[in-house]
Amino acid sequence: MNWNNVLMDSGIWLAQAYAITVAMAAATIWGLARFTIWGRQFWALAAEYFSPRRHWRPLATLALILFLTLCGVRLEVLFSAWYNTMYSALQKLDSAGFWTAMLIFAILATAHVIRSLIDFYMQQAFTIRWRVWLNEKLLGQWLDGRSYYRSQYLDAPVDNPDQRIQQDVATFVEMSLSLSMGVVNALVSTFAFTLILWSLSGPLAVLGTEVPRAMVFLVFAYVLIATVFAIGIGRPLILLNFLNERYNADYRYALVRLREYSESIAFYAGEKVEGALLRSRFANVIGNAWAIVYRTLKFLGFNFTVTQTAVVFPFIIQAQRFFSKQISLGDLMQTAQAFGRLQDNLSFFRNAYDSFATYRATLNRLSGFTKAIADAGALPEPELREEGSALVLHGLSITTPDGAPLVDKLDLLAGPGESLLIRGPSGSGKTTLLRAVAGLWPYCQGTITRPEGELLFLSQKPYLPQGSLRDALHYPKKADPDSAQAGGRAEQVLATVQLGHLAARLDQVDDWGRILSLGEQQRLAFGRLLLAAPRAAFLDEATSAMDEGLEDAMYRLVREQLPDTVLLSVGHRSTLFAHHGRQLILKGDGTGAWELAETPKTPS
Numbered sequence: 001m002n003w004n005n006v007l008m009d010s011g012i013w014l015a016q017a018y019a020i021t022v023a024m025a026a027a028t029i030w031g032l033a034r035f036t037i038w039g040r041q042f043w044a045l046a047a048e049y050f051s052p053r054r055h056w057r058p059l060a061t062l063a064l065i066l067f068l069t070l071c072g073v074r075l076e077v078l079f080s081a082w083y084n085t086m087y088s089a090l091q092k093l094d095s096a097g098f099w100t101a102m103l104i105f106a107i108l109a110t111a112h113v114i115r116s117l118i119d120f121y122m123q124q125a126f127t128i129r130w131r132v133w134l135n136e137k138l139l140g141q142w143l144d145g146r147s148y149y150r151s152q153y154l155d156a157p158v159d160n161p162d163q164r165i166q167q168d169v170a171t172f173v174e175m176s177l178s179l180s181m182g183v184v185n186a187l188v189s190t191f192a193f194t195l196i197l198w199s200l201s202g203p204l205a206v207l208g209t210e211v212p213r214a215m216v217f218l219v220f221a222y223v224l225i226a227t228v229f230a231i232g233i234g235r236p237l238i239l240l241n242f243l244n245e246r247y248n249a250d251y252r253y254a255l256v257r258l259r260e261y262s263e264s265i266a267f268y269a270g271e272k273v274e275g276a277l278l279r280s281r282f283a284n285v286i287g288n289a290w291a292i293v294y295r296t297l298k299f300l301g302f303n304f305t306v307t308q309t310a311v312v313f314p315f316i317i318q319a320q321r322f323f324s325k326q327i328s329l330g331d332l333m334q335t336a337q338a339f340g341r342l343q344d345n346l347s348f349f350r351n352a353y354d355s356f357a358t359y360r361a362t363l364n365r366l367s368g369f370t371k372a373i374a375d376a377g378a379l380p381e382p383e384l385r386e387e388g389s390a391l392v393l394h395g396l397s398i399t400t401p402d403g404a405p406l407v408d409k410l411d412l413l414a415g416p417g418e419s420l421l422i423r424g425p426s427g428s429g430k431t432t433l434l435r436a437v438a439g440l441w442p443y444c445q446g447t448i449t450r451p452e453g454e455l456l457f458l459s460q461k462p463y464l465p466q467g468s469l470r471d472a473l474h475y476p477k478k479a480d481p482d483s484a485q486a487g488g489r490a491e492q493v494l495a496t497v498q499l500g501h502l503a504a505r506l507d508q509v510d511d512w513g514r515i516l517s518l519g520e521q522q523r524l525a526f527g528r529l530l531l532a533a534p535r536a537a538f539l540d541e542a543t544s545a546m547d548e549g550l551e552d553a554m555y556r557l558v559r560e561q562l563p564d565t566v567l568l569s570v571g572h573r574s575t576l577f578a579h580h581g582r583q584l585i586l587k588g589d590g591t592g593a594w595e596l597a598e599t600p601k602t603p604s
Contacts, residue, residue, distance in 0.1 A: 041363045041364070041366075041367045042176070042363065044367065045134065045172065045363075045366060045367075045370070046134075046176070048137070049130060049133050049134065050062075057129075058126070058129070058130070061122060061125070061126045062126065064122055065119065065122050065123055065126060065177070065181065066181070068118060068119040068122065069119070069181050069184055069185055069188075070184075070188060071115050072112075072119070072185065073185060073188045073189050074192075075108060075111060075112050075115065076189065076192075076341065077192050077193070078108055079108060079112075080193070080196060080334055080337050080341070082101060082104055082105060082108060083330065083334050083337055084330035084331060084333065084334040085097070085100075085101045085104070085330065086098065086101040086102075086105075086330070087328075087329045087330035087332075087333045087334075088328050088329065088330030088331075089101055089330075090329070091328055091329040091330065123177060123181075126177060127173045127177055130173045130177075131169060131170055131173045134169050134172070134173060135165065135169050138164075138165055138169065138369065138370070138373075139165060141370070141373045142161065142373060145376070145377050146440065147372075147373045147376040147377060148161070149440060150376040150377075150440070150442065151372050151373070151375075151376040153376075153442055154372060154375050154376060154379075157372070158368060158369055158372035159246065159249070159250070160246070160249035160250065160253060161369060161372075162249075162253075163245065163248075163252075164365050164366060164368075164369040165369075167245070168245070168365050168366050168369075169366070171358070171359075172359075172362050172363065172366055175355065175358065175362065176359075178355075179352065179355060179356065179359060182348060182352060183348070185348075186348035186349075189341060193338045193341045194216060196334070196338040197215055197216050197335065197338045197339060198213055198216050201213045201214060201215035201216055201335070214317070215314065215317055215318070215335070215339065218313070218317070219310075219313075219339060219343055222306075222310065222313075222343070226302075226306045227349060229302065230299065230302055230303060230306075231349075233295075233298050233299050233302055234295070234299045234357065235357075236295050237292065237295055237299070237357040237358075238357040238360050238361060239361075240291055240292045240295060240357075241292070241357050241360075241361040242360075242361035242364060242365070243288050244288050244289070244292060245361060245362075245365060247281065247284040247285045247288050248285055250281050250284070251278070251281040251282050251284070251285050254274075254277055254278050254281050255278065258278070262514075307343075307344075310339070310340065310343045311340065313339060314332075314335045314338075314339035314340070315332070315336060318331075318335050318336075380442045380443070381439065381442060382396075382439060382441065382442075382444045382445075382446070383446065383448065384439050384448050384449075384450065385447065385448070385449040385450070386449070386450050386451070386452050386453075387449060387452055388449070388451060388452065389415070389416045389452070389564075389566075390413060390415040390416065390449075390451060390566065391412070391413070391414040391437070391449070391450055391451060391536055391566050391568070392413050392414075392447075392448075392449040393410050393412040393413075393437075393446065393447070393448055393449075394411055394447040394449070395409050395410075395411065395445070395446040395447065396409070396410040396411075396412075396436065396444060396445070396446035396447070396448060397409055397410070397444060397445045397446055397592065398410075398429060398432055398433060398441065398443065398444040398592070399592075403443075404590065405590065405591060405592030406428065406429030406433075406586070406592055407429055407433060407444075407586065407592050407594055408591065408592025408593065409446070409592075410433075410446070410584075410594055412584065412596065414568065415566070416451075416535075416564045416566060417563055417564050417565070417566070418566055418567070418581060418582075419559075419566075419567040419568075419569070419579060419580040419581055419582075420567070420568050420569070420580060420581070420582050420583065421569050421570075421576050421579075421582070421583040421584070421599060422434075422568060422569065422571075422583070422584045423570075423571070423572070423583055423584070423585050424587065424588050425586075425588040427588060428586040428587065428588025429586055430540075430570045430586060431540050431570060433570075433586070434457065434538050434540055434568070434570060436448065437450065437568075438455075438457055438538070450536060451535035451536045452535065453534065453535040454532060454533075454534040454535060455534050455536050455537070455538070456528070456529055456532050456534040456538070457537075457540070458522075458525045458528075458529060458537065458538070458539045458540065458542040459540050459541075459542070460522075460540055460542065460544050461518065461521070462521045462522060462524065462525040462542075463475070464512045464513040464516070464521060464524070466511075467509055468506065468508060468509045468510075469502060469505055469506050469507070469508060469512055470490055470506045470507055472512050472524060472528075473490055473493065473494070473506075473524060473527055473528055473531065474490070474528070474531060475528060477532070489531065490503075490506055490531070491503045491506065493527040493530050494506075494527060496530065496557060497523040497524065497526050497527040497530070497554065497557070498523060498550070498553070499523055499524060517545070518545040519545040519546050519550070521545075522542055522543060522544070522545050523546070523550070523554065525542060526542070526554045526557065526558070529558065529562075530557065530558070530561055530562070533562055533565070534562075534565060535564075535565065535566065536565060536566035536567075536568070537558070537562075537565055537566070537567050537568070538568045538569075539567070539568070539569040539570065539571075540569075540570045541570055541571055541572075542569070543555075543571070543573075543576075544571075548573075548575050551575060551576075552575065552578070552579075555576075555578075555579040556579075559579065567580070574600075577599040577600050580599050581598070581599060582596060582597065582598055583598070583599045584596055585597065
């Protein structure tokens with residue numbers, strides 16, 4: 001064999017194979033994207049990333065990875081030829097030919113190692129960059145327009161969004177590249193090794209009929225029949241893999257809730273109930289895991305049988321030609337190697353069926369997630385305006401998701417420095433009214449005009465973010481611990497809301513939602529209010545965990561330090577009358593009726 005010609009032909013082969021592969025890949029992607037659910041789901045997630053108008057790097061990197069994959073195929077073909085050369089030299093006792101083969105092997109092995117390392121780096125870099133982009137895209141969509149909140153109002157809220165962003169994105173990116181390059185490798189290798197096997201294969205008598213190049217036809221028929229059976233055996237793995245992701249996410253979420261509400265559960269002594277729930281969800285995980293094991297055993301058992309049976313096929317078929325000296329030992333070994341490689345390539349879809357099943361489940365989960373984001377964005381929104389310094393509600397009607405009226409055609413004006421107390425029986429829509437003013441409640445009509453500038457909403461259970469106490473005090477703004485003025489102000493505010501004993505721990509990072517009592521958390525929220533100095537503040541049972549003395553002190557602080565802030569409070573206590581000039585009473589009788597009145601001068 002003239003290795004100079006072989007190596008020269010390799011460059012021509014790579015160029016031709018690359019052009020053909022790119023054309024086939026482009027046609028395949030277009031066809032998949034247009035005519036299959038898989039393709040449409042993939043294209044919806046990936047089209048923007050691969051758009052050359054966004055950036056040239058993804059396509060250039062993918063082109064390089066594709067080229068390296070084809071180089072790998074060509075090296076396999078050269079290794080196949082090397083086996084022929086080496087075994088033929090051994091058969092002929094050709095010492096010079098043997099050592100020449102060793103030198104060629106060193107060159108091929110070096111090229112293989114270098115190509116493999118470059119290919120590994122490029123694939124890892126590609127998947128990392130793609131994952132960063134896709135994570136940012138989905139995370140941005142989930143946060144923008146408050147889809148993370150509004151999705152709860154959908155008929156079928158998305159389950160475990162944390163898993164879909166964190167785990168499914170990584171799986172989608174990694175498997176998209178590995179499976180696509182696997183397909184390319186299998187198709188190009190199939191073509192290359194079919195040519196090799198065609199040149200080495202001889203005729204075979206089948207039922208009295210001589211079949212030329214029988215080896216090639218046998219391997220194609222063998223793999224085709226095996227693939228049909230394998231797909232039938234492996235099809236249930238698609239659903240089982242989907243359920244595996246779901247059950248594991250449900251179990252993990254239950255564990256997180258146990259940690260988050262540990263104190264409440266401990267007070268209720270609810271360990272048995274929580275334990276039963278956790279064990280039930282874990283049982284789902286294990287039951288599905290066993291189902292995957294049993295189905296995979298059948299699938300792998302069939303694949304292993306098919307693969308092992310194929311090992312002896314070429315030797316049996318070519319043995320007669322070898323013993324009659326029609327072919328050399330090198331030809332026999334190259335035939336076995338080419339047959340095995342061709343059988344592996346043709347069996348790619350059969351062997352990787354469980355991977356495709358996992359990939360399909362991941363695609364379904366990410367597509368469902370993006371659909372939920374789109375559906376959440378399509379929910380109606382109240383008409384919000386920000387102008388002037390007053391809060392104005394005009395013709396505001398609020399209903400429950402099923403259309404039951406809560407507030408009917410409310411007209412309200414609250415100017416700078418005014419305070420309004422919202423009262424009514426439980427379930428009358430007090431908190432929902434605040435949600436509407438915040439732009440969170442989709443089931444309302446009318447006009448909401450809010451003061452220009454910052455607004456702040458204080459809930460019954462304040463949200464304390466992860467981080468330091470200073471971060472919690474400044475939320476939702478970012479604290480600046482390097483500013484001496486900001487640091488002094490934070491300590492002053494803590495002392496003002498009677499949390500001065502925490503001043504030394506301002507920069508301590510801890511789970512403050514667990515450390516502070518609810519009353520302390522509510523006082524911290526008032527400190528947040530004093531620091532933010534918003535144009536309007538909305539308080540929803542924000543003093544429920546305080547005694548009347550603390551409640552009075554907190555409201556007096558707000559009125560003294562924020563005299564021009566519009567203040568709306570939801571509460572039941574009559575002690576709140578002293579801090580509000582008017583009250584909005586929601587009747588809660590199912591008609592949406594309401595009443596606007598002055599607050600009593602003395603508690604009743």
